[in-house]
Amino acid sequence: MINEGEVPRDLARLVVPLLGGLESTGDLFAPYRLVDGDGRPVAPVAAFFAELAACGRPATTQRSYGMDLLRWFRFLWAVGVDWDQATRVEARDFVRWLQVTVKPARPHWRDPSGDPPSRDRAAAGRVNAVTGKPSRGDRYEASTVAHCESVLRGFYDFHLEAGTGPMLNPFPLARHARPGRAHAHHNPMEPFDRGRRGRYRPKVVTRAPRSIPDDRFDALFARLGSHRDRALVAFWVSTGARASELLGATVGDVDPGQQLITVMRKGTRVLQPLPAAPNAFVWLRLYQAQLFGLVPAGRDEPLWRTLRRPLRPLGYDATRAMFTRANAGLDANWTLHDLRHTAAYRMARDPGMPLTDIQWVLGHAHLSTTQRYLNQPSGIAPGGREPAGGQVSRRAEWCGTAGRGRRLTRVFSRDLLSDA
Structure with a gap:
């Protein structure tokens, strides 16, 4: 009150x-x-x-x-x-x-005071010249x-x-412009709105997903310093899996013969096999050869581990730090989730891949979410694009589009047989 x-x-x-x-x-x-x-x-x-x-x-x-x-x-x-x-x-x-x-700075083990570097404070909130994305402000x-x-x-x-809290919610809903029942005179030709929103809820601008251009991706991939990092990025940009989904994979989730990797979906917690590029399995095999004899063998063991001893399961924070270091050499600020956007844009530009297959690969609940990737990628400058032939060949190499339809058909058939 x-x-x-x-x-x-x-x-x-x-x-x-x-x-x-x-x-x-x-x-x-x-x-x-x-x-x-x-x-x-x-x-x-x-x-x-x-x-x-x-x-x-x-x-x-x-x-x-x-x-x-x-x-x-x-x-x-x-x-x-x-x-x-x-x-x-x-x-x-x-x-x-x-x-x-001002957001409180997270303390780091190298700097217990928690003060961010002066370079980060100076670049906070500015638009990156390479990616066109604004840096995180303070x-x-x-x-x-x-x-x-x-x-x-x-x-x-x-x-x-x-009955254990206050009589009124301190965070009320917005006031109705007109009293009465919601959607009482709704036009059936128009979509329903989301109803009343929070009174103190600010407006959030919906931005188009960012895609990493092919030439920038090649430069970013060249800066990765280990077979593990190359395998991770190759899987992300070819499967479109979320960062947490791929990091949670085990050794038994990889099927090189079928060129599939199984991940657990974020929302539904359902296991789903995803087709991946052939070179992703090559980098993974090189990484596993380095770990031979150093980690326990077993199908339930984590697929990704840290590079420093002890070889613990790789977490999201360490992976993000790795990708940030690769960005630093290019003065870029791409994120791990931009790799998922890049994979989605590449699949959407493939004329031989239906939109419903892209929805299944990305794990979207609604087709309208997948339709966002039918527009021009916001991370590609109109004057800096490659010839169409080079783009198609590179997409086929990184996304594994050659034979993806065949692999998706095999996956769908296996799901139908298992359900039967």
Whole structure:
């Protein structure tokens, strides 16, 4: 409830200490927990995480939601308001503060102070001359603020239904322009809108996916320093798999004879075989020859491992650091997900590959998501493109388009036989 005589909070002088944290527990039932400044678990967040787990949300979702909840609780601790006493004033001030505050720097083992290099601070927010993508600034993106608002609204909706939270949700929905039932006079020739959005949710600009041009990709691939890195990038740019999906593959998921690699899809958690380029399996075999006798042998062993001893399973953070180092030599800022966009654009430009097959390979739930790649790739300059023959031959080499339709037919037939 908002009082007219309440003194506005001075957000310019507000200092939010980095209290508490989100800890990984290693427990299958509670993989993450939010702790306060004294190291004690925050009970309302633990109950919300249990609800997410019961609804089938993976541990990565709990981590993503936990980071948003950590920002909110740190703000409440700074202003001296309990979580169940928060009103729309605190929610409004929190969104205002989140839009202008500087993101805390992540501490690194080489620099415990956590101060980012001066070069990174100078380039923050600027458009990269090579890729055309803006560099990550020192402020929170609008998508981060929008995600945080949605998570917190769901958090308070859960406690409102359970009767353990405030009487009103501090993060309300937007006001209706016209009262009445939603879609009461909807035109059947037009699509339905998404309904009411959060009142404090900022507008997020939808950008076209970025593709790495062929010549830039060749230069980027040449800067990779190991067979493992070359195999990873070759698989990503030929299968279109997400970074986490390919990193979770095991030794038994690789089928060089059929030129297939099986990954677990991010949303459905379903195992799906994907066709890959032949040279990706060549780089993988060279990498496995280097590991012979150094790691345990077995089909259930991780496929990717770190280069430094001890040879642990390769994680996302280490892979992203590897790709960042390869970008640094070209003054570029491409991401691992841009490799998925590149594969999608290359498959979409293949006249012999139907759009429905591309949807199946990429794992999109809706065909409209795959249709985004039918437009001109935003990462290719109109004046810097190669002749059509060179593009087709290079796409056939990297994406494995030669014979992809045959392999997809074999995969579909095997799925039908297994279902029967």
